[in-house]
Amino acid sequence: TRIRVVSGDEKKDNLIYEEAKEILNNGGLVAFPTETVYGLGGDALDANASKKIYAAKGRPSDNPLIVHIADLDALYKLSVEVPEKALALAKKFWPGPMTMILKKSDIVPSATTGGLETVAIRMPSHKVANRLIAQSGVYIAAPSANTSGKPSPTRAEHVINDLSGKIDMIIQDDTVDIGLESSIIDLSEEIPTILRPGYITKKDFEEVIGEVRIDPAIVGEVKPGVKPKAPGMKYKHYAPNAEITIVEGDTKKVVDYINEEIKKADELGKKTAVMATDETKSCYGHEHVYVLGSREDELSIAKNLYKVLRDFDKDGIEVVYSESFDSADVGQAIMNRLIKAAGHKLVKVD
Numbered sequence: 622t623r624i625r626v627v628s629g630d631e632k633k634d635n636l637i638y639e640e641a642k643e644i645l646n647n648g649g650l651v652a653f654p655t656e657t658v659y660g661l662g663g664d665a666l667d668a669n670a671s672k673k674i675y676a677a678k679g680r681p682s683d684n685p686l687i688v689h690i691a692d693l694d695a696l697y698k699l700s701v702e703v704p705e706k707a708l709a710l711a712k713k714f715w716p717g718p719m720t721m722i723l724k725k726s727d728i729v730p731s732a733t734t735g736g737l738e739t740v741a742i743r744m745p746s747h748k749v750a751n752r753l754i755a756q757s758g759v760y761i762a763a764p765s766a767n768t769s770g771k772p773s774p775t776r777a778e779h780v781i782n783d784l785s786g787k788i789d790m791i792i793q794d795d796t797v798d799i800g801l802e803s804s805i806i807d808l809s810e811e812i813p814t815i816l817r818p819g820y821i822t823k824k825d826f827e828e829v830i831g832e833v834r835i836d837p838a839i840v841g842e843v844k845p846g847v848k849p850k851a852p853g854m855k856y857k858h859y860a861p862n863a864e865i866t867i868v869e870g871d872t873k874k875v876v877d878y879i880n881e882e883i884k885k886a887d888e889l890g891k892k893t894a895v896m897a898t899d900e901t902k903s904c905y906g907h908e909h910v911y912v913l914g915s916r917e918d919e920l921s922i923a924k925n926l927y928k929v930l931r932d933f934d935k936d937g938i939e940v941v942y943s944e945s946f947d948s949a950d951v952g953q954a955i956m957n958r959l960i961k962a963a964g965h966k967l968v969k970v971d
C-alpha cells in the first residue's frame with residue numbers, strides 16, 4: 622500500500638492525484654480524506670472494484686456503498702428521478718456532509734448498491750476528495766475506510782492500521798473536520814426520511830423541504846424482523862473491544878454512579894476507563910479519564926469520538942463507562958454512534 626502525503630501545494634500534489642487516477646481507472650482502491658471521515662474509494666461503475674471494497678473491509682455485500690460525485694450533472698447520470706426536494710437539498714448542502722438516496726439508473730451496478738434499486742449519492746466538500754473525483758473522472762464508491770465493525774477512521778493512522786496491505790494507496794491529509802459520517806436522507810419515497818443522523822440535522826432539512834421523518838431504527842434497537850432502511854444501521858458498528866455502558870441522567874447522579882461502578886470493576890481486576898467531558902473530567906478520581914471535548918462545543922466531541930474509541934483498544938481498556946449526549950443538534954448523531962458502540966447498553970439513573 623502506497624502512502625502519499627498531501628502537501629497543500631497544488632502543483633506538487635498533482636502527481637498524487639495522477640497516480641490515484643491511474644489506480645481508480647484500473648479497478649484499484651484508494652483511501653482518501655473527506656470532511657466527515659476517511660473513505661475507501663473505487664470506481665462506482667465497476668462491479669469488480671465494488672467487490673474489492675467489500676473484501677478489503679470484510680463488509681457484508683448487502684450493505685450498499687455511497688457514490689461520491691464532484692458536480693451536479695453526475696446526479697442526473699446516477700439517478701433516474703431527481704425530485705424537486707432532492708435538488709433543493711443538493712443546492713443548499715452540497716458540497717457537504719449530506720448523502721441522498723434516490724432511484725438508481727442502469728449504469729450503477731447492483732454490486733455497488735448491495736442489490737437495491739436505489740443509490741446513495743454524496744458530493745463531499747473536502748478539497749482532496751473533490752479534486753480526486755474531478756481529476757480521476759470517475760464516480761467514486763466509498764464506504765468509510767475502516768475494517769467493518771471498527772470505528773470510522775478520522776486519521777490516516779487509523780486507515781493504515783485497518784487496511785494496510787489490502788488496498789493500493791492511501792492519500793494522507795489529516796484535516797478531516799466533522800469526525801462523524803454524513804447525514805443520510807432517503808428521497809426515493811413520499812416523505813423524506815433520515816436514515817442516519819449527522820452534522821446536518823432534521824431541523825436543517827426541514828427548513829429547506831418541510832416535513833422530514835426519522836427512521837425508527839435510528840433511535841431504538843433494531844428488532845429482529847424489522848428491517849432498517851439503511852442496511853448499514855443493523856450491524857454492531859463503531860465498536861471497540863471494550864464493553865461500554867452509557868449512563869444517562871442528572872449530572873451529579875451520573876458521576877456518582879460511574880465512580881461506583883468503575884470502583885467495582887477495578888476490584889474485579891478489569892482495566893477500566895471513563896469517557897467524560899471538559900466540564901466533568903475532574904469529578905472522577907480515576908487514572909483513565911478520556912476527555913471527548915466540551916459540552917459547550919459539541920463539534921469537538923464529534924471530532925474526537927472515533928479516535929477515543931480506537932484509543933481504548935490501543936490501551937487495552939476492557940470496561941468503559943460513558944456520559945451521554947442528548948441535544949437536538951449534533952448530540953443526536955453523537956449519541957446514535959455511541960449507542961451502537963455500546964451495543965445498546967444504556968443505564969438511566971434519574
Ligand code: TXA
Nearest residue numbers: 657660685739740741764765802803850851852853854
Ligand atoms: O460521511 C460519509 O458518508 C462517509 C464518507 C467516506 O463519505 N461514508 C460512509 O459510508 O459513511 P459507509 O459505507 O460507511 O456508510 C454508508 C451507509 C450505510 O449505512 C449504508 O447502509 C447506507 O449508507 N446506504 C448506502 N446506500 C443505501 C441505499 N441505497 N439505501 C439505504 N441506505 C444506503
Ligand code: MG
Nearest residue numbers: 764765773802
Ligand atoms: Mg462505515
